[in-house]
Amino acid sequence: MQRTLSALVGVLFAIALLIVIAPMASPQSPGTINVGLYAGEPASVDPGVILSTTVSRTIFKGVYESLVDLPGTERVPKPLLATSWTISKDGRVYDFSLRRNVRFVDGTIFDGSAVKANFDRIFALNREPASSLRAIDRVEVITPERLRIVLKAPFADFLSILVWINFVSPKAIAEHEKNGDHAQAWLRDHAVGTGPYTLDRWIPGQQLVLTRNDNYWGGWSGNHLRRIILRPIGETGTQRLMLEKGDLDIAQAVTVEDAATLARNPQIAVRRDEGFSQFQIFMNTQKGPTKDRRVREAIAYAYDYDGHIRGAMRGTVNPAQGPFAPEMAGGLPGMKPVVRDLGRARELLRQAGYEKGGFALRYKYISGRNEDKKAGEILQASLAEIGVKVDISEGPWPTLLGQLQDLATAHELFPYVTVPFYNSPDALLFAHYHSSQMGKQGRNLTYYNNSTVDQLIDNARSESTLDKRLDMYREAARLISNDHVAIYISRNINLQAFRNRVKGFQYNPIKPYIFYFYEMYVD
Amino acid sequence: MTRFVASRIVFLIGVLLGMSVLAFTVSHIIPGDPARAAAGPEAGPEQVEAVRREYRLDRPIVEQYLYYMSRLVRGDLGISIMTRRPVRDDLGTYFPATIELAFAASFIAVVLGIPLGVAAATRCGKWLDHVSRLASLVGAAAPVFWSGLLLQLVFYRNLGWFPATGRLRDVSGVSAITGFYTLDALLRGDFALWLDALHHLVLPAVTLAQFPLALLTRMVRSSMVEVLREDLVRTARGKGLREGVVVWKHAFRNALIPVATVFGLQCGRLLGGAVVTEVIFSWPGLGFYAVRAVTSLDFPAVMGVALLMGFVFVVVNLFVDISYLLLDPRIRY
Helix, strand or coil: CHHHHHHHHHHHHHHHHHHHHCCCCCCCCCCEEEEEECCCCCCCCCCCCCCCCHHHHHHHHHHCCECEECCCCCCCCEECCEEEEEECCCCCEEEEEECCCCECCCCCECCHHHHHHHHHHHHHHCCHHHHHCCCEEEEEEEECCEEEEEECCCCCCHHHHHCCCECCCHHHHHHCCCCCCCCHHHHCCCCCCCCCEEEEEEECCCEEEEEECCCCCCCCCCCCCCEEEEEECCCHHHHHHHHHHCCCCEECCCCHHHHHHHHCCCCEEEEEEEEEEEEEEEECCCCCHHHCHHHHHHHHHHCCHHHHHHHHCCCCEEECCCCCCHHHHCCCCCCCCCCCCHHHHHHHHHHCCCCCCCCEEEEEEECCCHHHHHHHHHHHHHHHCCCCEEEEEEECHHHHHHHHCCCCCCCCEEEEEECCCCCCCHHHHHHHHCHHHEHHHCCECCCCCCHHHHHHHHHHHHCCCHHHHHHHHHHHHHHHHHHCCEEEEEEEEEEEEEECCEECCCCCCCCCCCCCHHHCEEC | CHHHHHHHHHHHHHHHHHHHHHHHHHHHHCCCCHHHHHHCCCCCHHHHHHHHHHCCCCCCHHHHHHHHHHHHCCCCCCECCCCCCEHHHHHHHHHHHHHHHHHHHHHHHHHHHHHHHHHHHHCCCCHHHHHHHHHHHHHHHCCHHHHHHHHHHHHHHHCCCCCCCCCCCCCCCCCCCCCCHHHHHHHHCCHHHHHHHHHHHHHHHHHHHHHHHHHHHHHHHHHHHHHHCCHHHHHHHHCCCCHHHHHHHHHHHHHHHHHHHHHHHHHHHHHCCCHHHHHHCCCCCHHHHHHHHHHCCCHHHHHHHHHHHHHHHHHHHHHHHHHHHHHCCCCCC
């Protein structure tokens, strides 16, 4: 017995030695980039089904293409698969000239009927992309190179939405259709687009590998990446170690603490970019004490902004000013971040009939969200000073959303990170403040109802002059801020860390975690 | 014996049926809207309704349950809301990773824990006993997220001996046969791949083994100390048997029954997916999958995981019960 045991120990020792001695292969190969994804992997890479998930969008930008694009900090859409376009005077008819000599990776020619087939598929599938295209009345192929889209009503930001609509080879759709699913099952983990890369492998939970599409219409002269390995790594500490070691070239999940350490490493650059997404605490405008505008204003004046930005978040966020980032409307003149004023808060409460406060509000946040949690604690301490109690609870997002979408179960206060889907205030104003989007209808979860604001949002949609449109958005922002629908707290700064060999990254505040791999390269 | 196994299989069906009712009820009474979660943040009400119809969430819960069960008996676990793949395929992807990791961790626990426990018992009160006690205490008490990151820091970042995440360095060109990468590499005769898979297995397996190893060492020690005081050991020694034979053949075998019980439960636990270890090492296993399923209210996936875990627990316990027969011939079923 003891002899076999010692033999076993010997064998184990030998294996252990072998594992340790065997060299770990070098991770860097020319033209290959390793990206650590923080938000996990996409549910699907089918552009007919998914629209807004960051990870899916990253892959879309590699393997698929849209009619127009908004690279970097551009505000006006640029040609991509459409080379030019005209918009009719009434703002309803868009005529596109399509790029010639473009083929999908399976050899199918890209033309007007391919575009139409994709729009038809999107509407037949009736998922997220279909919601974003509700404005479309019909799509017509005029000639193979000319396409017409007619809207139901004018929608000035329509082109900005087309940035996210990608096209799949109609041949692939037809070939892989099963039981009328429009090839949904197959396209979930396969991609057949016109983009610079193809989805080579996807092993769930491990890696997504994109490789170069040799026949890409844009060509391969100059510096480009050949191969992109995307790895979902949920643990921030692990991403940091892998970046330091060189096993990752880009880390998406960088905590404030890690950023400080990484910044001292000469081989790593930490980017801090101010995004358009912002953090606020929304307040219910239709029930409980927060129904009273003065109570909402009192809460906004009581909140300890400094404690939030400088204390809890250690200066890693910037103050927010209103319902959207000022740059989105070319500035918000005359609007400033609210400054804490407890005297004014108490006076407002007195006017509202709550001299000593004396009521309780519920604040519920998404489990695991750090800023939400800290904001809850700050809110609790801040409102205690004006005699208002805050009950904090947490839950998973779908649960929270379910409760907020029903006025009867909605919490008076809830934290929310707004992320504009396209580069226009419309993206936030319509979704969160238009009365048609209340409760189950959309994301107006404060049940805010102001007909003047509705009117401004609607009118801006049909206004073709940008300057006039921006004036309307500024006016809407002013009205909403005066109504104190939310405590506007902070604008987030996106932290991403890159090894120095990565070049060509362009920051885009609308899509901070999305990469244009074709424009990027490694030394 | 046959009757025992048969009765256990009937028991298994009962447990699974009970679990299915429980899991189904719980996952459906949680407030929240899985259809909304699945449709995506930019989806309008019309699209959310389409998803709701697709997953039959608009039907009464009893009808939904019966529909689920009618498909379950045909081996269909439904479509995951989160991954949009059949849950059966998902489990087939993630479960082998968990089994491989659990097996490696159990292996480490047994190979180190049993000799250490026996050695501590035979040297009761000596320095080895104290060292093993201290090590077990640390092993049982240290949180996995801490020790996992510590192992990464030392053996990945500083020494560079082992990789930090995943199951392979580059998954391109790998096609799974069994889903157990170490086994697949051997079946294909690819030594470099085997080594790579083994390399990736070491740190998560050691991290996961930490607690069962500590537990096993303590269990074996205390059980052995008790048996070593019994008459059978004195008799064996009185017969003039060598100490090694007394310890391993006579005492150890008798000490194993309580150890097997506890270890069986531990194995069941390991096979259920080790959430923290899997997250730290980006190990694509069942725990990893289950967490994502729960947070996105993906009830078909939650049901699939719950049923699979229930199944595994009952089967492991069946094996534990059978192992008693081998360990102690006096036991009869």
